[in-house]
Amino acid sequence: MPRDLTSLHTDLPVWAAPMAGGAGSPDLVEAAARAGGLGFLAGGYRTPADLAAQITRVRANGAVFGVNLFTPNPVPVAPDAYRTYARVLQREADRFHLILPAGNVTEDDDAWEEKVALLLRTPVPLVSFTFGLPHSDTVRALQNVGSLVAQTVTTPAEALAAAETGADLLIVQAAAAGGHSATLTPSRPLAPTPLPDLVSDVRHSVPLPVIAAGGIATPADTAAALRAGADAVMVGTVLLRTHESGASAPHKAALADPAYTDTTLTRAFTGRPARALRNRFTDTYEQAAPLGYPAVHHLTSPLRKAATAANDTELIHLWAGTGYRQARDEPAAKTLTRLAAGR
Known part of the structure; x- marks a missing residue:
């Protein structure tokens, strides 16, 4: 079974993050793959049938992609x-x-069991989890059908817990990220640790590949995360105004509105x-x-x-990370390749 990032055959170290609620469209996922990176279909809030249809579409177009699920952690x-x-x-x-x-x-529970069953019936290259830790049996079952498994974490302690489930890689998210924090303890304040420092702390705690996320908006941000030990970075907010984004028109407009x-x-x-x-x-x-x-x-x-x-x-x-002013009205591939220029 695949156990490392090389099985994904991605050349661009800048991925498109899962964005639930419509922003993370299949068009955006496919654009990320064509650029040499990887994008995620967001399973959160979507019915199993809708998610299955999106998987079928993206797979038919030959994209390398992942699927993100919200793990129940009520x-x-x-x-x-x-x-x-x-x-x-x-x-x-x-x-x-x-x-x-x-x-x-x-x-x-956002149809948790049905969505996991879908991914076991129709395996995808990469499955990521957010909000909670899946049971190690779920991680192992997904790996047994050929999927890499990623866990989103926000602290070294969460990274250690993710490693214990058997996850193949970690998505390390800083508090600067737009949208929901992946914290496993939402009642506690988020630590404002800069992303490069958080990546370094996690890498010193857990020997798993790291995808860095949260506040990346410029080539310099990408370079800093990679220098800190990330294998790739993942961006969301800077893609919200791209041509392939499924974000609503009011959301896109607000990101460029000087009133905000x-x-x-x-x-x-x-x-x-x-x-x-x-x-x-x-x-x-x-x-x-x-x-x-x-x-x-x-x-x-x-x-x-x-x-x-x-x-x-x-x-x-109006979900937005701290680098929202860098979101541009342009093709997603242009955004992703620009951010990779600083590596």
Whole structure:
């Protein structure tokens, strides 16, 4: 069975990160492969049938690719806090004639078993996990059908735990990353360790290949991560405005809008820490938002979808890493090859 990165046959040390919710489109995955790198289909929030269709499409086009899944690691929400937050948000929902699910706490596992079964039936080159650690039996089963297995980690301690599951490689994510943090302990503050330092710390703790992620936006960022010991880097935010990105039009526009001047870590949208452009929603509701994933995600989802349809960027989860100003309206291959120029 394959046990190292050479089996992936990638030439470009800059990969496209999985971006759940639509931004990580099959077009983007295929563009990354054509550029000599690798992209990930984001299994999170997608039905098993939809994910299967995307796998079939990308495989048919000959791309080297991975699939990312959210490993169940629930943070149960306090019922009283959930109901209070729902009441607070209802005034925003009223503008769109929505009734938020205040009495319906959804604590699902994102069809975990079905998606793992899909990947065992139709193996892909690389499977990565985020939010939690899969059981070692799951890791071994995927390896037995020919998949490399990667675990996303945010600390050396998490890297050690990932190695114990039998993972083949580590995706090391710094707090500068856009979107959800992969932290295994979302109730604890994220350490603001610079990515090169985090890569070095992990490499000194665990003898596994490392893919560095989080805040990479320039060729110099790529070079620093590779010097620190990363085998490749993975980028997401800088690809959001590319031609192949599936990000919404309001999201793409906000990334270039000078009115948005900063990012912030917030749990207001999903009950789990994630980095986004600071907007009215994050400023108004961060303190009121309870920890609670996936319950808070399901609570706010109708509101976020309605705001996106209305082009109201003050209520949208504008996921963005700290290097968001480097995102350009251009082909994804141009972004990826530019970032690789600093190696």
